[in-house]
Amino acid sequence: DSSNGKIDSDRDEETGKFFKIIRPLLVELIGTCIFILTGMFGACHDNENIHPLIPAFVFGLTLMAFAASFGHISGVHFNPAVTLGIFIAGQIGLVMAILDRYSTCAGGSTFLGPAVKWWEGLLIECTVTFLLVTVILMVAVDTKSKTILAPIVIGLTLTGGILGAATFTGGSLNPARSFGPSLIANQWRAHYIYFGGPLLGSLVAGFLYRLVWAHTDRRYPKQRKH
Amino acid sequence: DSSNGKIDSDRDEETGKFFKIIRPLLVELIGTCIFILTGMFGACHDNENIHPLIPAFVFGLTLMAFAASFGHISGVHFNPAVTLGIFIAGQIGLVMAILDRYSTCAGGSTFLGPAVKWWEGLLIECTVTFLLVTVILMVAVDTKSKTILAPIVIGLTLTGGILGAATFTGGSLNPARSFGPSLIANQWRAHYIYFGGPLLGSLVAGFLYRLVWAHTDRRYPKQRKH
Amino acid sequence: DSSNGKIDSDRDEETGKFFKIIRPLLVELIGTCIFILTGMFGACHDNENIHPLIPAFVFGLTLMAFAASFGHISGVHFNPAVTLGIFIAGQIGLVMAILDRYSTCAGGSTFLGPAVKWWEGLLIECTVTFLLVTVILMVAVDTKSKTILAPIVIGLTLTGGILGAATFTGGSLNPARSFGPSLIANQWRAHYIYFGGPLLGSLVAGFLYRLVWAHTDRRYPKQRKH
Amino acid sequence: DSSNGKIDSDRDEETGKFFKIIRPLLVELIGTCIFILTGMFGACHDNENIHPLIPAFVFGLTLMAFAASFGHISGVHFNPAVTLGIFIAGQIGLVMAILDRYSTCAGGSTFLGPAVKWWEGLLIECTVTFLLVTVILMVAVDTKSKTILAPIVIGLTLTGGILGAATFTGGSLNPARSFGPSLIANQWRAHYIYFGGPLLGSLVAGFLYRLVWAHTDRRYPKQRKH
Numbered sequence: 001d002s003s004n005g006k007i008d009s010d011r012d013e014e015t016g017k018f019f020k021i022i023r024p025l026l027v028e029l030i031g032t033c034i035f036i037l038t039g040m041f042g043a044c045h046d047n048e049n050i051h052p053l054i055p056a057f058v059f060g061l062t063l064m065a066f067a068a069s070f071g072h073i074s075g076v077h078f079n080p081a082v083t084l085g086i087f088i089a090g091q092i093g094l095v096m097a098i099l100d101r102y103s104t105c106a107g108g109s110t111f112l113g114p115a116v117k118w119w120e121g122l123l124i125e126c127t128v129t130f131l132l133v134t135v136i137l138m139v140a141v142d143t144k145s146k147t148i149l150a151p152i153v154i155g156l157t158l159t160g161g162i163l164g165a166a167t168f169t170g171g172s173l174n175p176a177r178s179f180g181p182s183l184i185a186n187q188w189r190a191h192y193i194y195f196g197g198p199l200l201g202s203l204v205a206g207f208l209y210r211l212v213w214a215h216t217d218r219r220y221p222k223q224r225k226h
Numbered sequence: 227d228s229s230n231g232k233i234d235s236d237r238d239e240e241t242g243k244f245f246k247i248i249r250p251l252l253v254e255l256i257g258t259c260i261f262i263l264t265g266m267f268g269a270c271h272d273n274e275n276i277h278p279l280i281p282a283f284v285f286g287l288t289l290m291a292f293a294a295s296f297g298h299i300s301g302v303h304f305n306p307a308v309t310l311g312i313f314i315a316g317q318i319g320l321v322m323a324i325l326d327r328y329s330t331c332a333g334g335s336t337f338l339g340p341a342v343k344w345w346e347g348l349l350i351e352c353t354v355t356f357l358l359v360t361v362i363l364m365v366a367v368d369t370k371s372k373t374i375l376a377p378i379v380i381g382l383t384l385t386g387g388i389l390g391a392a393t394f395t396g397g398s399l400n401p402a403r404s405f406g407p408s409l410i411a412n413q414w415r416a417h418y419i420y421f422g423g424p425l426l427g428s429l430v431a432g433f434l435y436r437l438v439w440a441h442t443d444r445r446y447p448k449q450r451k452h
Numbered sequence: 453d454s455s456n457g458k459i460d461s462d463r464d465e466e467t468g469k470f471f472k473i474i475r476p477l478l479v480e481l482i483g484t485c486i487f488i489l490t491g492m493f494g495a496c497h498d499n500e501n502i503h504p505l506i507p508a509f510v511f512g513l514t515l516m517a518f519a520a521s522f523g524h525i526s527g528v529h530f531n532p533a534v535t536l537g538i539f540i541a542g543q544i545g546l547v548m549a550i551l552d553r554y555s556t557c558a559g560g561s562t563f564l565g566p567a568v569k570w571w572e573g574l575l576i577e578c579t580v581t582f583l584l585v586t587v588i589l590m591v592a593v594d595t596k597s598k599t600i601l602a603p604i605v606i607g608l609t610l611t612g613g614i615l616g617a618a619t620f621t622g623g624s625l626n627p628a629r630s631f632g633p634s635l636i637a638n639q640w641r642a643h644y645i646y647f648g649g650p651l652l653g654s655l656v657a658g659f660l661y662r663l664v665w666a667h668t669d670r671r672y673p674k675q676r677k678h
Numbered sequence: 679d680s681s682n683g684k685i686d687s688d689r690d691e692e693t694g695k696f697f698k699i700i701r702p703l704l705v706e707l708i709g710t711c712i713f714i715l716t717g718m719f720g721a722c723h724d725n726e727n728i729h730p731l732i733p734a735f736v737f738g739l740t741l742m743a744f745a746a747s748f749g750h751i752s753g754v755h756f757n758p759a760v761t762l763g764i765f766i767a768g769q770i771g772l773v774m775a776i777l778d779r780y781s782t783c784a785g786g787s788t789f790l791g792p793a794v795k796w797w798e799g800l801l802i803e804c805t806v807t808f809l810l811v812t813v814i815l816m817v818a819v820d821t822k823s824k825t826i827l828a829p830i831v832i833g834l835t836l837t838g839g840i841l842g843a844a845t846f847t848g849g850s851l852n853p854a855r856s857f858g859p860s861l862i863a864n865q866w867r868a869h870y871i872y873f874g875g876p877l878l879g880s881l882v883a884g885f886l887y888r889l890v891w892a893h894t895d896r897r898y899p900k901q902r903k904h
Contacts, residue, residue: 026890034809041802041842049275049501049727054841056283057734061838065809068831069816072823073891124267131260131291138295145298151831153294153377160287163280164267212252213299275501275727282509350493357486357517364521371524379520379603386513389506390493438478439525501727508735576719583712583743590747597750605746605829612739615732616719664704665751 027070036177038062052166056159059177064155071140071151110170110178110194118190121169125197126204128161129173133205137213144215173198253296262403264288278392282385285403290381297366297377336396336404336420344416347395351423352430354387355399359431363439370441399424479522488629490514504618508611511629516607523592523603562622562630562646570642573621577649578656580613581625585657589665596667625650705748714855716740730844734837737855742833749818749829788848788856788872796868799847803875804882806839807851811883815891822893851876 042058112121135157140150147153162171172178178194210219268284338347361383365376373379388397398404404420436445494510564573587609591602599605614623624630630646662671720736790799813835817828825831840849850856856872888898 023890034805037805038809038839038842041806041846042838042844050731053276053279053731054844058838058842061834062809062842064831065813065835065838068825068827069813069823070891127260127263128267131264131288135291135295145295147294147374147377148825148827149294149374149378151825152827152834153290155834156287156378156381157291160268160284160291161264164264164284164288166268166280168267212249213296279502279505353486354490354493357490357514361517361521371521373520373600373603375520375600375604379516382513382604382607383517386494386510386517387490390490390510390514392494392506394493438475439522505728505731579712580716580719583716583740587743587747597747599746599826599829601746601826601830605742608739608830608833609743612720612736612743613716616716616736616740618720618732620719664701665748 023073027073031066031070035059035062035066039177052163052171056162056166056171059162060155060157060159062155063158064151067140067154068151110172110182112170112190112193113168116168118193121190122193122197122200124165124168125172125193126201128165128171129198129201130205131201132157132161132173133202134209134213137205137209141218142209142213142215143217169193169197175199249299253299257292257296261285261288261292265403278389278397282388282392282397285388286381286383286385288381289384290377293366293380294377336398336408338396338416338419339394342394344419347416348419348423348426350391350394351398351419352427354391354397355424355427356431357427358383358387358399359428360435360439363431363435367444368435368439368441369443395419395423401425475525479525483518483522487511487514487518491629504615504623508614508618508623511614512607512609512611514607515610516603519592519606520603562624562634564622564642564645565620568620570645573642574645574649574652576617576620577624577645578653580617580623581650581653582657583653584609584613584625585654586661586665589657589661593670594661594665594667595669621645621649627651701751705751709744709748713737713740713744717855730841730849734840734844734849737840738833738835738837740833741836742829745818745832746829788850788860790848790868790871791846794846796871799868800871800875800878802843802846803850803871804879806843806849807876807879808883809879810835810839810851811880812887812891815883815887819896820887820891820893821895847871847875853877 039055039059039062043055112118132154136154138145139147139153158173161173165171165173170178172194175195175198178191182188182191182194212219265281265285265288269281338344358380362380364371365373365379384399387399391397391399396404398420401421401424404417408414408417408420438445491507491511491514495507564570584606588606590597591599591605610625613625617623617625622630624646627647627650630643634640634643634646664671717733717737717740721733790796810832814832816823817825817831836851839851843849843851848856850872853873853876856869860866860869860872888896890897892898
């Protein structure tokens, strides 16, 4: 038994780099591409009668799918690796340009409602992203409130957030989701809110988590251990 | 080990006030504000074709998000702390007044359908709130029927209740949710049903739980212990 | 400890009749009434654009709520007690007659689509009820495939079944759900399919479960035990 | 005890063929038929306002129902037995021909959107099927990331995939689902994408799983065991 244990640990060492760096990177790369792509398909839906329901469910349920499938490999929660993912997802614009024609996919862009001021849009994107990131931190990261329901809760929170913000900003919560279609449609009115809003909401959620919500072992300032 | 245990207990003592009073209060304060705000965004949706689906899912999924994230900190179920939350949420009217113009958000108000009598509306609000509170008591409070699925079940029950009551009363189940928009739109027809209905349904659910549904250790009258 | 155990068992004896007969009966009585009532509210929705979505989600999510809350008390699955529940629920017609006017609630009736033959309707009601009852037996009754997800799976299966059958028969799956509104609207065309269909589907599901799907300890014929 | 154990094992032997071959086959046969049939009912919905929502939820929730009920008997995930299921399901065309008239059910066919090229449709069907099969492999098959939430995650991923692909290809993800209605409607334009797309996506997902995502004990190439 003891020798077997040593061999297992050797094997883990052997494939360590693959497990720790390459595989998570592949997950973020392939995952972000397919997540944005599938969601975009749904957002391009031409049935205006049920407009925000389709993209909201597609994005939410796809996120649920990835969180359930790859949560143990790379986290699928906001971490440095996502930076790369977002960079790559920005390239999705090219993929989209190949896949679709402008006309079909104008509905895929996120843009401000006609009577919405820029700072209102910023505030709304900020609020719903704050909600999403807080939920991710609480149900998937926090030592105490972690739950096996995390994939479903996170996915459906995204659905709720998109539905909530839909009339005002289109419900982005994600710079990468807004960048691609805007590139194709060449539509940049108040585009900075789709970078600023989610970033701000994400920052506030992170600070509030570290200072207030986190379980003792993750909260800042750390309690002294004698 | 024993000394470590003592230190842990010291630390818990040290931060006891923070844990027991300040943090739950913060959860109720921030939580209720964002819950009402996000739901309101969804209710303001101008697409009349799918009217009650958007607010129903936004409110339901946001409640699910909060129940999953903060259920271990403050309960997020009806308790005295909520009283404060409701008071504060009443102030949301001011936030809304800043955020939105009347015209956009008239759809966010809850009001009686044209052919619905006040006592019918009261009865319907009472019924669906009775259902919601009963579910909360059974899946999140009761010693025996408590389940880890609670956040999802509670959130989707709110969705179901709002969808059910939508034609008749707009589906409030929550005085705070009705007060803000009514303040902005200055729309007070039969507004008392949004206070009376949920309160009544909540009371009946509470009594019935204590007297009939509760597991032995929470049921009233307590069985004598020799 | 031993004396304490005896007292506990005495107390259980004491309240045995309450636990075994009265409480389950109350659950079926109150539960069926509120289940049908809330679902009916949703079915009366006057927005024809999204017709079957509202009742499907209301019925499904309400069933989920009851299964999660009262599953440990009375089963909430097809059993002799439900017979009484159905009888009482038939009386819901009176409650509805008081609550609503005919005009508002005609949409609450289930009736055959204009081009659907009676035996087609019967077959469809039979198929979806077969699906629902099979799911209930597998996820809530069977010793092996029982799962804590049962309330969500059962509720959403009802949603799926109603959505599936909506165009053809209105999606009843439940004699009590069809009887009340038909009484008010005095609409009896091919009403027997809402009794025959669910009954037939339920019977086939029950037999197939006992003979084929059930785990060894519940399957018929019982394997001899030496 | 020991003799009892022997009898149990005898009994298992006795019914071994039934358990291992006949029952799983029955599940696939009856299951695929009812899955396609119920989903088809939903797809035939004549309300164009909410077009892809109904079939997406019906197919997704029915798959959830079957995965939760029969997952322990036959897998309900892509395996050789499904080949037979698909063959039989192809026969569903005959059942449909009896059940419905052409006119009602033309909406049940999957066909390319008017401006979608064949290779775009193929790519989209391939992408969403890749997502679905990857999710099935990760949450229901993989030794490490297996989860009890599998039925819900798989079912809702199908819902998301159908909603995503709806505008472009109708959202099939399943040759059997496209074959029957196409037979009735005699509509074969670019029908090969509904065979090629899902097959291709399924193949890529399978290879990628074996080579990259799988837990050590299922990944290929196998690590040497000394």
